[in-house]
Each structure stands twice: as C-alpha cells, then as structure tokens.
Amino acid sequence: MTTTKPAVELLHRLLYRALIEMREQGRESGNKVVFHLADLFHTTALELGRVAEGQSSYQSVLRNLEEKAAEKGIEQRLRAAIAEIEDAQSVRPAE
Secondary structure, eight states: OOOSSOHHHHHHHHHHHHHHHHHHHHHHHTOHHHHHHHHHHHHHHHHHHHHHTTSSOHHHHHHHHHHHHHHHTOHHHHHHHHHHHHHHHHHSOOO
16 A cells, blocks of 8 residues: 555544444444543544654643543542553562
C-alpha cells in the first residue's frame, strides 16, 4: 500500500478514527465505560501527533487528558489507571 502521508501521521489518524468508532459503539450499546474512555482519549491520538511534530509535549497531553477527565467526571478512573501503571512498573525487575 502506498500513501502520501507520513506513517506517524497516518497511525495517529487511524487511532483517532478507531476511538471515534469505539465511542459510537459504546453509545449505541449503552456501554458507558467504553463510551467515556473512547470519548476521553480520541483527541489524545491527534495531540500525540503534535508531540511527534515537536509542537507539543507529552506532559501537556497528559495535563489536557487530566483536565478533560475532570470535566467529564471520570478523573478517579484516570487516576486509578495511572496508579495501576505506576505500581506495575515499580515491581517490574530492572532490565
């Protein structure tokens, strides 16, 4: 397959579209967890594209994600996920 877009941009756009589709499926099925997670993260894919282009930082993306989670009332879910990741990384043996 040949594409005129750079792979990094294409991957971010594909992830964005997948999350939009997941959000819609969550809405249609009444699965609030899927809907809210996809709704929270779908624009993050495009923000990561800006990081890849040097126009933003990962810290800024994370801060935006935390702000959006607070607006949507799901900040506890995001904090819990972050804590799980940090806990899992702290028990992983050094490579």
